[in-house]
Amino acid sequence: MxxxxxxxxxxxxxxxxxxxxxxxxxxxxxxxxxxxxxxxxxxxxxxxxxxxxxxxxxxxxxxxxxxxxxxxxxxxxxxxxxxxxxxxxxxxxxxxxxxxxxxxxxxxxxxxxxxxxxxxxxxxxxxxxxxxxxxxxxxxxxxVLTESVQAGDAHPREVRIAFDGDAVLFSDEAERVYQSEGLAAFQRHESAKAAQPLPEGPFKPLLAA
Structure with a gap:
């Protein structure tokens, strides 16, 4: 077997x-x-x-x-x-x-x-x-918040999951810049790295599976 x-x-x-x-x-x-x-x-x-x-x-x-x-x-x-x-x-x-x-x-x-x-x-x-x-x-x-309302059955044959981008699908490096240095630094950071793919976040392995 x-x-x-x-x-x-x-x-x-x-x-x-x-x-x-x-x-x-x-x-x-x-x-x-x-x-x-x-x-x-x-x-x-x-x-x-x-x-x-x-x-x-x-x-x-x-x-x-x-x-x-x-x-x-x-x-x-x-x-x-x-x-x-x-x-x-x-x-x-x-x-x-x-x-x-x-x-x-x-x-x-x-x-x-x-x-x-x-x-x-x-x-x-x-x-x-x-x-x-x-x-x-x-x-x-x-x-899982146990006090939450249970999902309805409006779409019984569909799995619908919404993911945040920063710190979820992708890394939180941009968010860290914003939190520590402010909006202007965040915008400079994003402009400088506009052509670079975002690093992986913690939920990337789930989507890859």
Missing amino acids: TALTLDDKLVVAISSRALFDFEEENRVFEHGDDRAYVQLQRERLDIPAPPGVAFSLVRKLLAFNHAEHQRVEVVLLSRNDPVSGMRVFRSCQAHGLASVQRGVFTQGRDPFRYLRPLGAHLFLSANETDVRSALHLGFPAAR
């Missing part, structure tokens, strides 16, 4: 709170009662978690997959414990995301260290610190 590989796929790592709405459970955790949190997740093992803010995006990305060619792999990468991980996978099954079968649950430890072994092209998380750490390591990453 040939070993499964992620080498030819777009690999999206996502936290459980970004994919599903675990805000009620998270409030129990944030009150400092780890045992109560795990017990609550255990009691709700057979209750699918509601879709979270990034659920629609994940579902649309997985729609690129076909029996003959699997283009996208979604991997759960979470600070959650294994019991919570069981509920996450059961929620995936219940909501039609059965192809999400890989996951790393670190039980509170830093999850971003697994991005390189996974070959992740994008990391989505509700944890701002983890997102910043991933960006520092050179991985495209974005914070």
